[in-house]
Amino acid sequence: MRKKVHLDVDTGNDDAILLAMMLAAEDVDVVGVSTVCGNSTLTNTTQNTLSILELFDRTDVPVAKGAERPFVREHHDAEWVHGENGIRGDLPDPSTSPVDQTAMEFICKQVETYGHRLTIAAVGPLTNIALAIANRPTLPDDIDELYLMGGAAHTHGNITPVAEFNFWGDPEAASRVMQDGFPRMVGLDVTNQATVLPEFIDKLEDASPPLDTVADWFDYPDELMNTEYGTNVPAIHDGVVGADIIGNILDYESYYMEVDTTEGPSRGAVICDVLETMDTEVNVVSEDRNRFSPTGDVAESIDIDHFREIMSQTILKYS
Ligand code: RIB
Ligand code: CA
Numbered sequence: 001m002r003k004k005v006h007l008d009v010d011t012g013n014d015d016a017i018l019l020a021m022m023l024a025a026e027d028v029d030v031v032g033v034s035t036v037c038g039n040s041t042l043t044n045t046t047q048n049t050l051s052i053l054e055l056f057d058r059t060d061v062p063v064a065k066g067a068e069r070p071f072v073r074e075h076h077d078a079e080w081v082h083g084e085n086g087i088r089g090d091l092p093d094p095s096t097s098p099v100d101q102t103a104m105e106f107i108c109k110q111v112e113t114y115g116h117r118l119t120i121a122a123v124g125p126l127t128n129i130a131l132a133i134a135n136r137p138t139l140p141d142d143i144d145e146l147y148l149m150g151g152a153a154h155t156h157g158n159i160t161p162v163a164e165f166n167f168w169g170d171p172e173a174a175s176r177v178m179q180d181g182f183p184r185m186v187g188l189d190v191t192n193q194a195t196v197l198p199e200f201i202d203k204l205e206d207a208s209p210p211l212d213t214v215a216d217w218f219d220y221p222d223e224l225m226n227t228e229y230g231t232n233v234p235a236i237h238d239g240v241v242g243a244d245i246i247g248n249i250l251d252y253e254s255y256y257m258e259v260d261t262t263e264g265p266s267r268g269a270v271i272c273d274v275l276e277t278m279d280t281e282v283n284v285v286s287e288d289r290n291r292f293s294p295t296g297d298v299a300e301s302i303d304i305d306h307f308r309e310i311m312s313q314t315i316l317k318y319s
Contacts, residue, residue, distance in 0.1 A: 002029045003144075004114045005245060006107065008066070010038025010124025010166075011048040012082035013217040014238040017315070018123060019052050020214055021242040023061075024314040028246065031118070032110055034064045034103035038124035038169055039078045040086025042068040045124070048087045050094030055210050056318070059096045066103025067127035070170035072261075078165060081224060089216030103128040108136050116144050119245060122177075123149040123238040125166050130173035133180050140181045147241045150174060151187040153255070153272040153298045163268030164188050167259055171268040175259040178270070183296050185257075187270070190250060190302040191237040195226045196311055198233055204315070211318050236311070240302065243310040249303045254294035272298065 005028050009015040022030050033053075035046040046065050053059050069075050079086055099106060107128060110118060120143060122129045129148070133139050140146055150166035151174070157163040164187060167174040177183060196218065204215035218234055225232035244250045256273040260266045273292065280290045 002027050003119055003245060004029050004031045004117045005119045005121060006032045006034070006110045008034045008036060008103065008107070008120065008122040008124060008128050009045065009049060010036050010040070011045045011052065012039030012078065012086050013088060013220070014236050015039070015123055016048065016052050016087060016217045017214070017236055018238040018242045019049070020056065020318070021239060021246070021311065021314040023056050023058050024317040025242070025246050030061050031114060032062045032064065032106060034066045034106055034128050036066045036103065036124045036128050037068055037070070037075045038166065039082045041075070041077065042066070044085045046098060047094065048085070048091065050096055050098070051091035053096070054092045054094045055213060062106070063098045064101050064103045064106035065098045067131070070125060070127055071130070071172040073170065076169065081221060087217070088219055089213040091213065104131040104135055107132040108139070111136060111139055111142050115142055118143040119145045119147065121147040121241050121245060123166070123241055125169035126150065126173040126177045127170045129181065130176040133176060137180070146181050146183045147186060147245065148177065148183045149186050149191065149238050149241050151185050151270040153185065153187055153189050153257070153270050155189050155192065157269070158188060160265065160268065162266055167270065168268030171259055171261045174268065175261050178257050178259050179295055181296070184252060184299065185296050186241050186244065186250065186299045190299045191240045192235050193302055193304055194235050194237065194240045194307055195233040196236060196308060200308070200312060201233070207319060211315070214315060214318065239311060240307065243307045244299070246314070247306055247310045249306045249310065250299040251301045252297035253300050254297050256292040257295050
């Protein structure tokens with residue numbers, strides 16, 4: 001049975017790669033996409049998403065526009081990472097428009113339609129997902145899996161020393177989803193390792209359309225590249241979620257977690273209670289403590305060879 005997958009994206013380059021992977025995957029049916037501000041403005045992330053569906057001749061996939069801004073904070077884009085308007089490469093003008101539902105309405109409708117056959121994968125700030133859960137609190141129990149690319153449980157951040165971009169962008173939304181969504185948190189702990197090999201990128205660059213455009217989505221500023229292969233290779237954060245949906249490439253551990261929503265140096269940080277120290281009474285040290293139950297699963301390790309194999313198998317389908 002093909003997995004029914006809804007993607008919530010802030011289409012930038014790695015979101016685009018995730019879209020390409022999921023649209024090509026044999027055992028996946030992309031039943032819809034919703035967009036959120038993040039890597040760029042909502043207008044741009046929506047336009048980029050529609051253009052990518054046009055590029056792959058998949059305008060059958062419905063797209064719903066979501067949050068134009070975070071719940072509380074100002075929107076800060078990442079165009080310095082992803083390029084002008086939030087994406088690189090020549091994209092076709094879309095011939096389609098978003099559906100006339102908001103992302104929240106559309107996501108809740110998807111849950112109603114597909115129920116436990118549905119996987120939701122959110123790879124941008126979590127504003128749409130938090131709204132959907134607020135609107136339908138049973139959502140996490142009504143679907144098969146809620147994945148998110150975001151956070152950093154045991155490693156440093158990428159937008160601040162302690163916070164990952166998606167969580168930092170809307171920490172209130174991340175806090176809600178991490179407390180109520182029981183998500184699979186695919187964070188920087190594993191996605192920082194998710195590089196592709198230089199020869200894979202070379203193959204794309206030499207290929208005919210649309211792969212020559214896909215090659216541009218692997219182009220990142222030098223200071224963000226990993227250099228373990230003696231050359232610049234980018235980590236494809238959002239692609240890790242797709243590879244796990246397709247091929248179970250990650251191992252997880254369950255923890256009680258909170259997200260810091262204060263305004264200051266720890267904004268957006270994930271507080272991951274590895275030692276189970278948190279309970280209903282602060283600083284009680286006794287055996288009969290009322291420890292908090294886990295609130296989510298954290299991706300702890302990645303099968304990098306399997307990641308690269310799935311990336312190659314799906315992306316090269318467009319040859
Ligand atoms: O921190 C990486 C995440 O932030 C990725 O999802 C990237 O697309 C940006 O949204
Ligand atoms: Ca993203």
